[in-house]
Amino acid sequence: MAIGIMSALVEEISYLLEKIEIRRKETFAEKSFYIGTIAKEEVILCHSGVGKVNAAMTTQILIDHFHVRSIMLTGTSGLLDTNLKTGDIVVSKDTVEHDVNFTHLGDKLGEIPGMSVYVYEANPLLKKIALQAGKGMKGIKVVEGRILSGDQFIASEDAKLNLRERFQGTAVEAEGAAVGHVCYLNKVPFVIIRVISDEADDTAPTDFRAHLEVVAVHSQLLILRILKGIAALKSKKRINNQSH
Structure with a gap:
Protein backbone atom coordinates (compact mmCIF):
# COMPACT_ATOMS: atom_id res chain seq x y z
CA MET A 1 0.00 0.00 0.00
CA ALA A 2 1.42 3.33 -1.10
CA ILE A 3 1.24 6.83 0.35
CA GLY A 4 -0.86 9.23 -1.73
CA ILE A 5 0.74 12.65 -2.20
CA MET A 6 -1.41 15.24 -3.89
CA SER A 7 -1.55 18.94 -4.67
CA ALA A 8 -3.91 21.26 -6.50
CA LEU A 9 -1.37 22.56 -9.03
CA VAL A 10 1.41 20.77 -10.89
CA GLU A 11 3.86 23.43 -9.65
CA GLU A 12 3.14 22.20 -6.13
CA ILE A 13 4.47 18.68 -6.85
CA SER A 14 6.99 19.43 -9.64
CA TYR A 15 10.00 18.99 -7.34
CA LEU A 16 8.69 15.62 -6.12
CA LEU A 17 8.06 14.55 -9.72
CA GLU A 18 11.79 15.05 -10.29
CA LYS A 19 12.57 12.80 -7.31
CA ILE A 20 10.18 9.91 -7.97
CA GLU A 21 11.33 6.72 -9.66
CA ILE A 22 8.25 6.23 -11.81
CA ARG A 23 7.08 2.68 -12.54
CA ARG A 24 3.92 3.65 -14.39
CA LYS A 25 1.36 6.39 -14.96
CA GLU A 26 -2.41 6.01 -14.89
CA THR A 27 -5.20 8.45 -15.73
CA PHE A 28 -8.64 8.70 -14.12
CA ALA A 29 -11.19 11.51 -14.52
CA GLU A 30 -8.61 13.50 -16.50
CA LYS A 31 -6.17 13.31 -13.54
CA SER A 32 -2.68 11.82 -13.91
CA PHE A 33 -1.35 9.51 -11.19
CA TYR A 34 2.38 8.73 -11.05
CA ILE A 35 3.17 5.45 -9.27
CA GLY A 36 6.71 4.83 -8.00
CA THR A 37 9.11 5.32 -5.08
CA GLY A 49 -6.84 20.69 -9.90
CA VAL A 50 -8.11 23.62 -7.85
CA GLY A 51 -11.04 23.52 -5.45
CA LYS A 52 -12.83 21.20 -3.07
CA VAL A 53 -14.68 19.11 -5.67
CA ASN A 54 -11.48 18.29 -7.56
CA ALA A 55 -9.68 17.53 -4.30
CA ALA A 56 -12.47 15.30 -2.99
CA MET A 57 -12.74 13.36 -6.25
CA THR A 58 -8.98 12.80 -6.45
CA THR A 59 -8.84 11.70 -2.82
CA GLN A 60 -11.57 9.12 -3.41
CA ILE A 61 -9.73 7.78 -6.47
CA LEU A 62 -6.55 7.39 -4.40
CA ILE A 63 -8.54 5.45 -1.81
CA ASP A 64 -10.79 3.33 -4.05
CA HIS A 65 -8.48 2.52 -6.94
CA PHE A 66 -4.99 2.73 -5.45
CA HIS A 67 -5.89 1.69 -1.89
CA VAL A 68 -3.41 4.16 -0.38
CA ARG A 69 -2.59 3.70 3.29
CA SER A 70 -2.46 7.46 3.95
CA ILE A 71 -2.69 10.79 2.13
CA MET A 72 -0.56 13.92 2.32
CA LEU A 73 -1.74 17.12 0.64
CA THR A 74 0.94 19.67 -0.17
CA GLY A 75 0.83 23.14 -1.70
CA THR A 76 0.49 26.85 -1.09
CA SER A 77 -1.83 28.87 1.16
CA GLY A 78 -2.72 32.34 2.33
CA LEU A 79 -1.49 33.66 5.67
CA LEU A 80 -3.89 34.14 8.58
CA ASP A 81 -1.44 33.90 11.51
CA THR A 82 0.62 37.09 11.75
CA ASN A 83 3.43 35.22 13.53
CA LEU A 84 4.32 33.56 10.21
CA LYS A 85 5.72 34.89 6.95
CA THR A 86 5.86 33.92 3.29
CA GLY A 87 7.81 30.68 2.92
CA ASP A 88 6.88 29.32 6.35
CA ILE A 89 4.96 26.04 6.60
CA VAL A 90 1.79 24.99 8.41
CA VAL A 91 1.24 21.34 9.33
CA SER A 92 -2.45 20.68 9.87
CA LYS A 93 -3.71 20.11 13.38
CA ASP A 94 -7.13 20.00 11.75
CA THR A 95 -9.04 21.53 8.86
CA VAL A 96 -12.45 23.17 8.38
CA GLU A 97 -14.58 24.15 5.35
CA HIS A 98 -14.98 27.86 6.03
CA ASP A 99 -17.41 28.50 3.17
CA VAL A 100 -20.10 26.11 4.44
CA ASN A 101 -23.03 28.01 5.93
CA PHE A 102 -26.25 26.30 6.99
CA THR A 103 -26.73 28.49 10.06
CA HIS A 104 -30.30 29.32 8.99
CA LEU A 105 -31.12 25.65 9.59
CA GLY A 106 -29.58 25.73 13.05
CA ASP A 107 -26.16 24.33 12.19
CA LYS A 108 -22.88 25.93 13.22
CA LEU A 109 -20.84 27.91 10.70
CA GLY A 110 -18.76 25.37 8.78
CA GLU A 111 -20.99 22.45 9.79
CA ILE A 112 -22.60 20.28 7.12
CA PRO A 113 -26.10 19.01 8.01
CA GLY A 114 -26.05 15.32 8.81
CA MET A 115 -22.30 15.17 9.49
CA SER A 116 -21.29 14.22 13.02
CA VAL A 117 -18.14 16.38 12.78
CA TYR A 118 -17.01 19.34 10.72
CA VAL A 119 -13.49 19.74 12.06
CA TYR A 120 -11.32 17.05 10.47
CA GLU A 121 -8.28 16.14 12.55
CA ALA A 122 -4.97 15.16 10.99
CA ASN A 123 -3.45 11.80 11.86
CA PRO A 124 -1.39 12.27 15.08
CA LEU A 125 1.56 10.15 13.91
CA LEU A 126 1.82 11.80 10.48
CA LYS A 127 1.57 15.20 12.15
CA LYS A 128 4.27 14.29 14.67
CA ILE A 129 6.63 13.04 11.95
CA ALA A 130 6.00 16.21 9.91
CA LEU A 131 6.71 18.55 12.82
CA GLN A 132 9.83 16.59 13.74
CA ALA A 133 11.03 16.71 10.14
CA GLY A 134 10.41 20.45 10.07
CA LYS A 135 12.90 21.08 12.85
CA GLY A 136 15.76 20.50 10.44
CA MET A 137 14.65 23.10 7.88
CA LYS A 138 16.86 26.18 8.14
CA GLY A 139 15.24 29.59 7.85
CA ILE A 140 11.75 28.11 7.51
CA LYS A 141 9.34 28.06 10.43
CA VAL A 142 7.22 24.90 10.57
CA VAL A 143 4.22 25.10 12.90
CA GLU A 144 1.05 23.17 13.71
CA GLY A 145 -2.20 24.95 12.96
CA ARG A 146 -5.75 24.93 11.66
CA ILE A 147 -6.09 25.07 7.89
CA LEU A 148 -9.27 26.58 6.45
CA SER A 149 -10.61 25.65 3.02
CA GLY A 150 -13.14 27.25 0.70
CA ASP A 151 -13.81 27.54 -3.02
CA GLN A 152 -12.42 31.05 -3.21
CA PHE A 153 -9.13 32.92 -3.24
CA ILE A 154 -8.90 35.17 -0.18
CA ALA A 155 -7.54 38.58 -1.14
CA SER A 156 -9.02 41.01 1.38
CA GLU A 157 -7.84 42.18 4.79
CA ASP A 158 -11.44 42.16 6.07
CA ALA A 159 -12.06 38.59 4.87
CA LYS A 160 -8.75 37.50 6.35
CA LEU A 161 -9.56 38.96 9.78
CA ASN A 162 -13.04 37.47 9.66
CA LEU A 163 -11.69 33.98 8.99
CA ARG A 164 -9.10 34.27 11.71
CA GLU A 165 -11.64 35.42 14.28
CA ARG A 166 -14.47 33.03 13.37
CA PHE A 167 -12.43 29.87 12.88
CA GLN A 168 -9.08 30.56 14.58
CA GLY A 169 -7.36 29.62 11.34
CA THR A 170 -3.63 29.64 10.71
CA ALA A 171 -3.72 29.41 6.90
CA VAL A 172 -6.38 29.40 4.18
CA GLU A 173 -6.58 27.53 0.86
CA ALA A 174 -9.08 25.68 -1.33
CA GLU A 175 -8.63 21.91 -0.94
CA GLY A 176 -7.47 20.69 2.47
CA ALA A 177 -10.80 20.29 4.25
CA ALA A 178 -12.22 18.38 1.27
CA VAL A 179 -9.32 15.91 1.58
CA GLY A 180 -9.89 15.74 5.34
CA HIS A 181 -13.63 15.24 4.84
CA VAL A 182 -13.18 12.30 2.44
CA CYS A 183 -10.38 10.75 4.52
CA TYR A 184 -12.54 11.01 7.65
CA LEU A 185 -15.45 9.19 5.99
CA ASN A 186 -13.12 6.49 4.63
CA LYS A 187 -11.07 6.21 7.84
CA VAL A 188 -7.81 6.95 6.00
CA PRO A 189 -5.04 8.85 7.83
CA PHE A 190 -4.12 12.25 6.38
CA VAL A 191 -2.06 15.36 7.00
CA ILE A 192 -1.91 18.68 5.13
CA ILE A 193 1.38 20.49 4.52
CA ARG A 194 0.89 24.09 3.39
CA VAL A 195 3.51 26.73 2.68
CA ILE A 196 2.58 30.42 2.90
CA SER A 197 2.61 32.05 -0.55
CA ASP A 198 0.80 35.30 0.23
CA GLU A 199 -0.84 37.23 3.06
CA ALA A 200 -4.45 36.79 1.87
CA ASP A 201 -4.74 40.58 1.55
CA ASP A 202 -5.16 43.03 -1.34
CA THR A 203 -1.77 42.12 -2.82
CA ALA A 204 -2.35 38.36 -2.54
CA PRO A 205 -3.00 37.66 -6.26
CA THR A 206 0.25 39.35 -7.30
CA ASP A 207 2.21 37.80 -4.42
CA PHE A 208 0.85 34.32 -5.12
CA ARG A 209 1.90 34.42 -8.76
CA ALA A 210 5.32 35.82 -7.87
CA HIS A 211 6.06 33.31 -5.09
CA LEU A 212 4.30 30.12 -6.27
CA GLU A 213 7.19 28.19 -7.83
CA VAL A 214 9.78 29.28 -5.25
CA VAL A 215 7.86 28.64 -2.02
CA ALA A 216 6.10 25.51 -3.32
CA VAL A 217 9.48 23.79 -3.14
CA HIS A 218 9.56 24.39 0.64
CA SER A 219 6.55 22.19 1.36
CA GLN A 220 7.82 19.53 -1.05
CA LEU A 221 11.18 19.47 0.73
CA LEU A 222 9.28 18.85 3.94
CA ILE A 223 7.31 16.03 2.28
CA LEU A 224 10.63 14.46 1.26
CA ARG A 225 11.88 14.71 4.83
CA ILE A 226 8.62 13.16 6.08
CA LEU A 227 9.03 10.21 3.71
CA LYS A 228 12.56 9.68 5.00
CA GLY A 229 11.21 9.88 8.56
CA ILE A 230 8.57 7.26 7.79
CA ALA A 231 11.20 4.97 6.24
CA ALA A 232 13.44 5.40 9.30
CA LEU A 233 10.55 4.62 11.65
CA LYS A 234 9.70 1.45 9.72
CA SER A 235 13.35 0.38 9.77
CA LYS A 236 13.53 0.93 13.52
CA LYS A 237 10.40 -1.18 14.04
CA ARG A 238 11.88 -3.99 11.93
CA ILE A 239 15.08 -3.95 14.00
CA ASN A 240 13.09 -3.96 17.26
CA ASN A 241 10.96 -6.88 16.03
CA GLN A 242 14.05 -8.85 15.06
CA SER A 243 15.62 -8.30 18.49
CA HIS A 244 12.65 -9.86 20.32
Whole structure:
Protein backbone atom coordinates (compact mmCIF):
# COMPACT_ATOMS: atom_id res chain seq x y z
CA MET A 1 0.00 0.00 0.00
CA ALA A 2 1.42 3.33 -1.10
CA ILE A 3 1.24 6.83 0.35
CA GLY A 4 -0.86 9.23 -1.73
CA ILE A 5 0.74 12.65 -2.20
CA MET A 6 -1.41 15.24 -3.89
CA SER A 7 -1.55 18.94 -4.67
CA ALA A 8 -3.91 21.26 -6.50
CA LEU A 9 -1.37 22.56 -9.03
CA VAL A 10 1.41 20.77 -10.89
CA GLU A 11 3.86 23.43 -9.65
CA GLU A 12 3.14 22.20 -6.13
CA ILE A 13 4.47 18.68 -6.85
CA SER A 14 6.99 19.43 -9.64
CA TYR A 15 10.00 18.99 -7.34
CA LEU A 16 8.69 15.62 -6.12
CA LEU A 17 8.06 14.55 -9.72
CA GLU A 18 11.79 15.05 -10.29
CA LYS A 19 12.57 12.80 -7.31
CA ILE A 20 10.18 9.91 -7.97
CA GLU A 21 11.33 6.72 -9.66
CA ILE A 22 8.25 6.23 -11.81
CA ARG A 23 7.08 2.68 -12.54
CA ARG A 24 3.92 3.65 -14.39
CA LYS A 25 1.36 6.39 -14.96
CA GLU A 26 -2.41 6.01 -14.89
CA THR A 27 -5.20 8.45 -15.73
CA PHE A 28 -8.64 8.70 -14.12
CA ALA A 29 -11.19 11.51 -14.52
CA GLU A 30 -8.61 13.50 -16.50
CA LYS A 31 -6.17 13.31 -13.54
CA SER A 32 -2.68 11.82 -13.91
CA PHE A 33 -1.35 9.51 -11.19
CA TYR A 34 2.38 8.73 -11.05
CA ILE A 35 3.17 5.45 -9.27
CA GLY A 36 6.71 4.83 -8.00
CA THR A 37 9.11 5.32 -5.08
CA ILE A 38 10.64 8.27 -3.27
CA ALA A 39 13.14 7.72 -0.44
CA LYS A 40 12.39 3.98 -0.69
CA GLU A 41 8.71 4.61 0.06
CA GLU A 42 5.92 3.55 -2.30
CA VAL A 43 4.10 6.71 -3.37
CA ILE A 44 1.46 7.93 -5.80
CA LEU A 45 1.83 11.55 -6.90
CA CYS A 46 -1.00 13.53 -8.44
CA HIS A 47 -2.34 17.05 -8.84
CA SER A 48 -6.09 17.30 -8.47
CA GLY A 49 -6.84 20.69 -9.90
CA VAL A 50 -8.11 23.62 -7.85
CA GLY A 51 -11.04 23.52 -5.45
CA LYS A 52 -12.83 21.20 -3.07
CA VAL A 53 -14.68 19.11 -5.67
CA ASN A 54 -11.48 18.29 -7.56
CA ALA A 55 -9.68 17.53 -4.30
CA ALA A 56 -12.47 15.30 -2.99
CA MET A 57 -12.74 13.36 -6.25
CA THR A 58 -8.98 12.80 -6.45
CA THR A 59 -8.84 11.70 -2.82
CA GLN A 60 -11.57 9.12 -3.41
CA ILE A 61 -9.73 7.78 -6.47
CA LEU A 62 -6.55 7.39 -4.40
CA ILE A 63 -8.54 5.45 -1.81
CA ASP A 64 -10.79 3.33 -4.05
CA HIS A 65 -8.48 2.52 -6.94
CA PHE A 66 -4.99 2.73 -5.45
CA HIS A 67 -5.89 1.69 -1.89
CA VAL A 68 -3.41 4.16 -0.38
CA ARG A 69 -2.59 3.70 3.29
CA SER A 70 -2.46 7.46 3.95
CA ILE A 71 -2.69 10.79 2.13
CA MET A 72 -0.56 13.92 2.32
CA LEU A 73 -1.74 17.12 0.64
CA THR A 74 0.94 19.67 -0.17
CA GLY A 75 0.83 23.14 -1.70
CA THR A 76 0.49 26.85 -1.09
CA SER A 77 -1.83 28.87 1.16
CA GLY A 78 -2.72 32.34 2.33
CA LEU A 79 -1.49 33.66 5.67
CA LEU A 80 -3.89 34.14 8.58
CA ASP A 81 -1.44 33.90 11.51
CA THR A 82 0.62 37.09 11.75
CA ASN A 83 3.43 35.22 13.53
CA LEU A 84 4.32 33.56 10.21
CA LYS A 85 5.72 34.89 6.95
CA THR A 86 5.86 33.92 3.29
CA GLY A 87 7.81 30.68 2.92
CA ASP A 88 6.88 29.32 6.35
CA ILE A 89 4.96 26.04 6.60
CA VAL A 90 1.79 24.99 8.41
CA VAL A 91 1.24 21.34 9.33
CA SER A 92 -2.45 20.68 9.87
CA LYS A 93 -3.71 20.11 13.38
CA ASP A 94 -7.13 20.00 11.75
CA THR A 95 -9.04 21.53 8.86
CA VAL A 96 -12.45 23.17 8.38
CA GLU A 97 -14.58 24.15 5.35
CA HIS A 98 -14.98 27.86 6.03
CA ASP A 99 -17.41 28.50 3.17
CA VAL A 100 -20.10 26.11 4.44
CA ASN A 101 -23.03 28.01 5.93
CA PHE A 102 -26.25 26.30 6.99
CA THR A 103 -26.73 28.49 10.06
CA HIS A 104 -30.30 29.32 8.99
CA LEU A 105 -31.12 25.65 9.59
CA GLY A 106 -29.58 25.73 13.05
CA ASP A 107 -26.16 24.33 12.19
CA LYS A 108 -22.88 25.93 13.22
CA LEU A 109 -20.84 27.91 10.70
CA GLY A 110 -18.76 25.37 8.78
CA GLU A 111 -20.99 22.45 9.79
CA ILE A 112 -22.60 20.28 7.12
CA PRO A 113 -26.10 19.01 8.01
CA GLY A 114 -26.05 15.32 8.81
CA MET A 115 -22.30 15.17 9.49
CA SER A 116 -21.29 14.22 13.02
CA VAL A 117 -18.14 16.38 12.78
CA TYR A 118 -17.01 19.34 10.72
CA VAL A 119 -13.49 19.74 12.06
CA TYR A 120 -11.32 17.05 10.47
CA GLU A 121 -8.28 16.14 12.55
CA ALA A 122 -4.97 15.16 10.99
CA ASN A 123 -3.45 11.80 11.86
CA PRO A 124 -1.39 12.27 15.08
CA LEU A 125 1.56 10.15 13.91
CA LEU A 126 1.82 11.80 10.48
CA LYS A 127 1.57 15.20 12.15
CA LYS A 128 4.27 14.29 14.67
CA ILE A 129 6.63 13.04 11.95
CA ALA A 130 6.00 16.21 9.91
CA LEU A 131 6.71 18.55 12.82
CA GLN A 132 9.83 16.59 13.74
CA ALA A 133 11.03 16.71 10.14
CA GLY A 134 10.41 20.45 10.07
CA LYS A 135 12.90 21.08 12.85
CA GLY A 136 15.76 20.50 10.44
CA MET A 137 14.65 23.10 7.88
CA LYS A 138 16.86 26.18 8.14
CA GLY A 139 15.24 29.59 7.85
CA ILE A 140 11.75 28.11 7.51
CA LYS A 141 9.34 28.06 10.43
CA VAL A 142 7.22 24.90 10.57
CA VAL A 143 4.22 25.10 12.90
CA GLU A 144 1.05 23.17 13.71
CA GLY A 145 -2.20 24.95 12.96
CA ARG A 146 -5.75 24.93 11.66
CA ILE A 147 -6.09 25.07 7.89
CA LEU A 148 -9.27 26.58 6.45
CA SER A 149 -10.61 25.65 3.02
CA GLY A 150 -13.14 27.25 0.70
CA ASP A 151 -13.81 27.54 -3.02
CA GLN A 152 -12.42 31.05 -3.21
CA PHE A 153 -9.13 32.92 -3.24
CA ILE A 154 -8.90 35.17 -0.18
CA ALA A 155 -7.54 38.58 -1.14
CA SER A 156 -9.02 41.01 1.38
CA GLU A 157 -7.84 42.18 4.79
CA ASP A 158 -11.44 42.16 6.07
CA ALA A 159 -12.06 38.59 4.87
CA LYS A 160 -8.75 37.50 6.35
CA LEU A 161 -9.56 38.96 9.78
CA ASN A 162 -13.04 37.47 9.66
CA LEU A 163 -11.69 33.98 8.99
CA ARG A 164 -9.10 34.27 11.71
CA GLU A 165 -11.64 35.42 14.28
CA ARG A 166 -14.47 33.03 13.37
CA PHE A 167 -12.43 29.87 12.88
CA GLN A 168 -9.08 30.56 14.58
CA GLY A 169 -7.36 29.62 11.34
CA THR A 170 -3.63 29.64 10.71
CA ALA A 171 -3.72 29.41 6.90
CA VAL A 172 -6.38 29.40 4.18
CA GLU A 173 -6.58 27.53 0.86
CA ALA A 174 -9.08 25.68 -1.33
CA GLU A 175 -8.63 21.91 -0.94
CA GLY A 176 -7.47 20.69 2.47
CA ALA A 177 -10.80 20.29 4.25
CA ALA A 178 -12.22 18.38 1.27
CA VAL A 179 -9.32 15.91 1.58
CA GLY A 180 -9.89 15.74 5.34
CA HIS A 181 -13.63 15.24 4.84
CA VAL A 182 -13.18 12.30 2.44
CA CYS A 183 -10.38 10.75 4.52
CA TYR A 184 -12.54 11.01 7.65
CA LEU A 185 -15.45 9.19 5.99
CA ASN A 186 -13.12 6.49 4.63
CA LYS A 187 -11.07 6.21 7.84
CA VAL A 188 -7.81 6.95 6.00
CA PRO A 189 -5.04 8.85 7.83
CA PHE A 190 -4.12 12.25 6.38
CA VAL A 191 -2.06 15.36 7.00
CA ILE A 192 -1.91 18.68 5.13
CA ILE A 193 1.38 20.49 4.52
CA ARG A 194 0.89 24.09 3.39
CA VAL A 195 3.51 26.73 2.68
CA ILE A 196 2.58 30.42 2.90
CA SER A 197 2.61 32.05 -0.55
CA ASP A 198 0.80 35.30 0.23
CA GLU A 199 -0.84 37.23 3.06
CA ALA A 200 -4.45 36.79 1.87
CA ASP A 201 -4.74 40.58 1.55
CA ASP A 202 -5.16 43.03 -1.34
CA THR A 203 -1.77 42.12 -2.82
CA ALA A 204 -2.35 38.36 -2.54
CA PRO A 205 -3.00 37.66 -6.26
CA THR A 206 0.25 39.35 -7.30
CA ASP A 207 2.21 37.80 -4.42
CA PHE A 208 0.85 34.32 -5.12
CA ARG A 209 1.90 34.42 -8.76
CA ALA A 210 5.32 35.82 -7.87
CA HIS A 211 6.06 33.31 -5.09
CA LEU A 212 4.30 30.12 -6.27
CA GLU A 213 7.19 28.19 -7.83
CA VAL A 214 9.78 29.28 -5.25
CA VAL A 215 7.86 28.64 -2.02
CA ALA A 216 6.10 25.51 -3.32
CA VAL A 217 9.48 23.79 -3.14
CA HIS A 218 9.56 24.39 0.64
CA SER A 219 6.55 22.19 1.36
CA GLN A 220 7.82 19.53 -1.05
CA LEU A 221 11.18 19.47 0.73
CA LEU A 222 9.28 18.85 3.94
CA ILE A 223 7.31 16.03 2.28
CA LEU A 224 10.63 14.46 1.26
CA ARG A 225 11.88 14.71 4.83
CA ILE A 226 8.62 13.16 6.08
CA LEU A 227 9.03 10.21 3.71
CA LYS A 228 12.56 9.68 5.00
CA GLY A 229 11.21 9.88 8.56
CA ILE A 230 8.57 7.26 7.79
CA ALA A 231 11.20 4.97 6.24
CA ALA A 232 13.44 5.40 9.30
CA LEU A 233 10.55 4.62 11.65
CA LYS A 234 9.70 1.45 9.72
CA SER A 235 13.35 0.38 9.77
CA LYS A 236 13.53 0.93 13.52
CA LYS A 237 10.40 -1.18 14.04
CA ARG A 238 11.88 -3.99 11.93
CA ILE A 239 15.08 -3.95 14.00
CA ASN A 240 13.09 -3.96 17.26
CA ASN A 241 10.96 -6.88 16.03
CA GLN A 242 14.05 -8.85 15.06
CA SER A 243 15.62 -8.30 18.49
CA HIS A 244 12.65 -9.86 20.32
